[in-house]
Amino acid sequence: MKLRRGRETIPTEIVIGPAVARPDRRTKDLAQRLQPGEIAVIRHTDIDRVAAESLVERRPAAVVNASQSISGRYPNLGPAIIVEAGIPLIDDVGDEVLDLIADGEELTLRDGELLRGDELIASGRVHTAASIEEAMEGAQAGMMSVLVDFVDNTIEYIRKDSDLLEEEIVVPHVRTDFTGRHALIVVRGYHYKEDLAMLKTYIREYRPVLIGVDGGADAILEAGHTPNMIVGDMDSVSDAALTSGAELVVHAYRNGRAPGVERLKELDLECVLFPASGTSEDIAMLLADDKGAELIVAVGTHDTVIEFLDKGRRGMASTFLTRLRVGSKLIDAKGVSLLYRQRISNWQLTVLALAGLLALFVAVSATSAGQTFFGLIGAQFDGMVQWFQSLFGSRPAIDESAGAPVLPWMQGKQLT
Secondary structure, X not given: OEEEEOOEEEEOOOEEEEEEEEEEOOHHHHHHHOOOOOXXXXXXXXXXXXXXXXXXXXXXXXXXXXXXXXXXOOOOOHHHHXXXXXXXXXXXOOOOHHHHOOOOOEEEEEOOEEEEOOEEEEEOEXXXXXXXXXXXXXXXXXXXXXHHHHHHHHHHHHHHOOOOOOOOOOOOOOOXXXXXXXXEEEOOOOOHHHHHHHOHHHHHHHOOEEEEEOOHHHHHHHOOOOOOEEEEOOOOOOHHHHOOOOEEEEEEOXXXXXXXXXXXXXXXXXXXXXXXXXXXXXXXXXXXXXXXXOEEEEEOOOOOHHHHHHOOOOOOHHHHHHHHHXXXXXXXXXXXXXXXXXXXXXXXXXXXXXXXXXXXXXXXXXXXXXXXXXXXXXXXXHHHHHHHHHHHOOOOEEXXXXXXXXXXXXXXXXXX
């Protein structure tokens, strides 16, 4: 039996495998190496939208979560995205599953049970559209208390810990020249791929400084561009992006500690440290502003409560303060793909173009000049057809006086 939801068919009886299993404690790392048809085994409490979309893009046979996909803390959108894509989601099987599975081994998934041959490794709840809807309703009910805590944490941060409004915040020297140029900052947030694609003409015409915030650098590469700068803690960006020639700015803690530097040393890459509080996208904006960018365009940045909770952050003070500091230079391009999404399909445009050509043909044919023009075209076409026929038919007659063949369409005409 199968349950129909939207355009996807979701089996209520799940039998998958044997299939290759790919376990990883970091969903964003797993999404980079997961292949279609494999079983993704993750540990991700409250699967967020970006993580879910990255998994769905890889088309796994199923997703097995060691943690709760919906804890009820807030209405996260990830689980619904996975299930609506027709991918089974097995929930809350226990953290020990990640130690019991070897990367690449073949396992079988039968309903909520993960098996190695006949051996039961782990079991959990099979999420359906109905179970997700029920869990989301419970999460919505408790959202008010979460929102109050979120606002309190934001205010407390502003009062005690922020350095983002200090006039003497030290922005490091970088070799990238921002003077008089636009800066395009790409973060792997909601609709970042679609928005980046919509800005293709803008990038070609204005040639802004392209800044990738961690994995945003890979998004720039996938869109066919090369990042000028990569900013972040360097934990979710590929080696290909790091070695693309972009200037690397490592976001360090305020005490100067920067775990991301170790990875760059292993790749023999130089970097610049930027110690500051806040998020990596915040310091990317501060850097572009301080170095003289004329305009800052942000793609995929986080600025809503749900987005910050998706990222595991308890407040948004740093983003609020950064936007105060950057001011009118900042344009948020998030959602531009939804605003300008094409509502006419390609075949409709083709039919419209053909109808226009037909109308033009009829209009021209109604005039004497048009009739003469089309008559000449028709005569030339008939002549060409007869000439081609003569190539494969009888030999043409010879005009002995001129020594040239007389083609059928030339007969009766005087040669000069």
